[in-house]
Amino acid sequence: MNFEDVKDKKPKKIGELIDRSEESDNYIVKVAEDKVYELAPIAYYIWAMCDGNRSVDEIVNELSKEANLDISQVRDPVVMVLDELEKASLITF
Template sequence: MKRPRRNPQIVWRHERRREEEVLKAQQRGESVDEYGTVILIVSGTMHQLNLVGGHIWSLCDGSRELDEVVDALADEFAVERAELVDDVADFIADLESRGWLEYV
């Protein structure tokens, strides 16, 4: 089975302090979908991934198959696996179509 891997040409940074702020806001019941926690620099343009997108990005290191990425997210966010499968697959497919992820 193929494993998604970040394109090594993309420079990225995990914004840990920002993630801590987002997690606190989430605990307070605030909507955090629009807040970026991972920054990507692609062809000189900066892109932000939100909390869940950033976690998916981090998990796509070429060592896990799609099912393993879904399992890790389900564990981390205490969400039913079935709720994540399609969304994770769609997100990874979108990143692949942009050339940001590749399969190994």
């Protein structure tokens, strides 16, 4: 997955937050009764932004502003996280 291919797509999250891990700062997201994932804070934050209304480009821009980083520093990591979330069936495009 690369940015140019997905920048205009609007990912939508699947599943629901059920808890925060006590041992770490990770978030527990349930997709189905037998499918539960533990997400690192940044992955959870990106997942939570996938509301079906924001494009990948808008997510990158928003994260870049909030983290006070250049868009070029944020773009590839965001696309990588979205790719992993899609593989885990936690988002759909």
